[in-house]
Amino acid sequence: MNESAFIEALKALAAHPGARGFEDDCAAIEIGGETLVLTHDMMVEGVHVLPGQDPADIAWKLVAVNLSDLAAKGAEPVGVLLGHMLGDGDARFVDGLREVLETYHVPLLGGDTVRGDARRAWGLTAIGRATHRPVPSRTGARPGDTVYLTGALGAALAGFEALRDGTGGDSTAYRRPRPLLAEGRTLAPVVTAMMGVSDGVLLDARRMALASSATFALDTAAIPIALPEHRRADTLRWGDDYQLLFTAPAALALPVAAHAIGTVLALGDAPLLLDGAPPAPDDPLGYQH
Amino acid sequence: MNESAFIEALKALAAHPGARGFEDDCAAIEIGGETLVLTHDMMVEGVHVLPGQDPADIAWKLVAVNLSDLAAKGAEPVGVLLGHMLGDGDARFVDGLREVLETYHVPLLGGDTVRGDARRAWGLTAIGRATHRPVPSRTGARPGDTVYLTGALGAALAGFEALRDGTGGDSTAYRRPRPLLAEGRTLAPVVTAMMGVSDGVLLDARRMALASSATFALDTAAIPIALPEHRRADTLRWGDDYQLLFTAPAALALPVAAHAIGTVLALGDAPLLLDGAPPAPDDPLGYQH
Numbered sequence: 001m002n003e004s005a006f007i008e009a010l011k012a013l014a015a016h017p018g019a020r021g022f023e024d025d026c027a028a029i030e031i032g033g034e035t036l037v038l039t040h041d042m043m044v045e046g047v048h049v050l051p052g053q054d055p056a057d058i059a060w061k062l063v064a065v066n067l068s069d070l071a072a073k074g075a076e077p078v079g080v081l082l083g084h085m086l087g088d089g090d091a092r093f094v095d096g097l098r099e100v101l102e103t104y105h106v107p108l109l110g111g112d113t114v115r116g117d118a119r120r121a122w123g124l125t126a127i128g129r130a131t132h133r134p135v136p137s138r139t140g141a142r143p144g145d146t147v148y149l150t151g152a153l154g155a156a157l158a159g160f161e162a163l164r165d166g167t168g169g170d171s172t173a174y175r176r177p178r179p180l181l182a183e184g185r186t187l188a189p190v191v192t193a194m195m196g197v198s199d200g201v202l203l204d205a206r207r208m209a210l211a212s213s214a215t216f217a218l219d220t221a222a223i224p225i226a227l228p229e230h231r232r233a234d235t236l237r238w239g240d241d242y243q244l245l246f247t248a249p250a251a252l253a254l255p256v257a258a259h260a261i262g263t264v265l266a267l268g269d270a271p272l273l274l275d276g277a278p279p280a281p282d283d284p285l286g287y288q289h
Numbered sequence: 290m291n292e293s294a295f296i297e298a299l300k301a302l303a304a305h306p307g308a309r310g311f312e313d314d315c316a317a318i319e320i321g322g323e324t325l326v327l328t329h330d331m332m333v334e335g336v337h338v339l340p341g342q343d344p345a346d347i348a349w350k351l352v353a354v355n356l357s358d359l360a361a362k363g364a365e366p367v368g369v370l371l372g373h374m375l376g377d378g379d380a381r382f383v384d385g386l387r388e389v390l391e392t393y394h395v396p397l398l399g400g401d402t403v404r405g406d407a408r409r410a411w412g413l414t415a416i417g418r419a420t421h422r423p424v425p426s427r428t429g430a431r432p433g434d435t436v437y438l439t440g441a442l443g444a445a446l447a448g449f450e451a452l453r454d455g456t457g458g459d460s461t462a463y464r465r466p467r468p469l470l471a472e473g474r475t476l477a478p479v480v481t482a483m484m485g486v487s488d489g490v491l492l493d494a495r496r497m498a499l500a501s502s503a504t505f506a507l508d509t510a511a512i513p514i515a516l517p518e519h520r521r522a523d524t525l526r527w528g529d530d531y532q533l534l535f536t537a538p539a540a541l542a543l544p545v546a547a548h549a550i551g552t553v554l555a556l557g558d559a560p561l562l563l564d565g566a567p568p569a570p571d572d573p574l575g576y577q578h
Contacts, residue, residue, distance in 0.1 A: 013387055
């Protein structure tokens with residue numbers, strides 16, 4: 001059974017109406033008149049973190065990527081549960097965990113620790129409370145909407161390269177991503193669709209277009225990047241920046257600063273158009289799990 | 290930083306009133322007038338499962354041990370989130386997952402899949418809704434209460450040995466533990482303290498006694514076991530049976546069948562007495578994480 005078959009099998013099991021599937025979205029459940037938003041991400045040494053990376057950064061990122069999922073739902077964090085494989089550098093792990101939890105005022109509710117191994121894995125579940133209902137999803141983009149991005153992409157890519165190559169360049173954006181919780185809460189009441197850009201803006205825009213049964217026509221030159229122009233193609237296909245991608249009616253005055261990067265069209269032959277043309281069939285568009 | 294220091298550091302971070310700590314208890318949060326009960330357990334290949342074990346059994350156990358945590362809180366499962374490291378036997382994993390979710394009518398809400406490794410790890414978060422408040426904890430045992438156990442111990446130990454030694458003996462109890470959800474819900478309104486026996490009845494009784502600031506005096510011969518008498522000492526120190534350990538006023542007629550195994554006393558010199566005497570200082574009492 002290959003990975004995509006496995007994920008399809010899980011999605012078939014996830015028949016609950018609040019189950020929005022794996023990898024790329026949160027679950028939502030109704031409890032006592034509130035909507036809880038839940039997400040769970042795993043990180044594996046050597047896959048999601050570089051060898052020798054500071055465990056404090058691993059802890060930060062583990063929490064931040066999950067909070068970023070809540071941000072895209074306009075949800076306020078209620079708490080997190082940690083699954084931790086014990087090993088070297090655990091004191092640093094606790095330092096990073098404390099920092100990120102204090103920075104975002106998120107309580108640690110509990111979890112599990114298990115004996116470690118040569119290559120370790122961590123899991124984190126974040127629980128949030130929806131601040132606006134319906135909870136923003138990726139299915140609501142409508143023809144005529146404008147496609148927006150909250151900020152520039154590429155700082156995480158630059159940080160990854162600096163860390164990997166030991167250049168001494170600034171790697172903060174890669175190591176310590178910042179979930180846009182306040183922006184997500186402010187945007188939730190006005191967007192038609194919203195998601196966090198975790199796997200690359202082109203790939204995630206295509207996902208949102210497919211979920212909304214629409215075509216997204218992006219103006220790639222309008223997408224703000226934090227890297228030199230000759231790195232644009234890479235930057236648009238790299239994740240880890242955790243900006244918010246959203247759609248809203250074209251005439252709407254936005255409550256937060258954002259960059260218009262394209263237009264939603266009625267679904268055509270392709271769900272994604274880049275400067276008027278569909279991407280090449282072999283273009284991965286982003287980080288494929 | 291050793292394991293217990295790490296866990297203490299996490300407990301210090303878990304300052305939320307609903308955080309009941311790591312390893313051995315659930316978290317609880319108040320949402321919209323309801324109490325949600327949350328638990329997260331990790332399993333690692335070679336540590337928590339035998340080499341070559343059927344992935345369907347791994348999936349079953351991963352869900353069942355978390356549901357067992359909810360059972361001890363009298364909580365009704367709302368759903369689970371899965372963290373899964375991809376690898377061989379994933380089709381069987383899905384089979385086992387489907388079986389356990391259907392058996393207990395629990396929806397899969399979402400989760401994450403990550404690329405695998407030689408030794409794999411899984412995490413599961415289970416969310417439940419409290420059916421009785423206050424939610425039973427391990428802190429409420431009072432002098433004069435009787436200590437009860439819902440059923441016999443040792444079937445999981447026998448199953449583990451059969452599987453490990455390839456005897457062909459029945460290993461169901463080890464591979465497919467059954468969370469006592471109905472029993473937990475029925476007991477929740479009448480117990481003074483309750484927990485699942487996951488690490489051995491003696492160790493867990495000592496934990497409950499410490500949490501309740503009391504001494505538990507157990508009559509070890511009264512503890513029902515499913516193994517021959519000469520295995521009693523091992524059986525009382527082995528986990529994985531997931532029976533419920535609870536205390537209730539001695540005069541109370543119980544709503545479910547259970548075995549009286551001891552008495553709660555005011556806290557004395559030792560939190561645990563076995564047939565009138567404290568256990569030897571070097572007795573591990575059960576499975577120490």
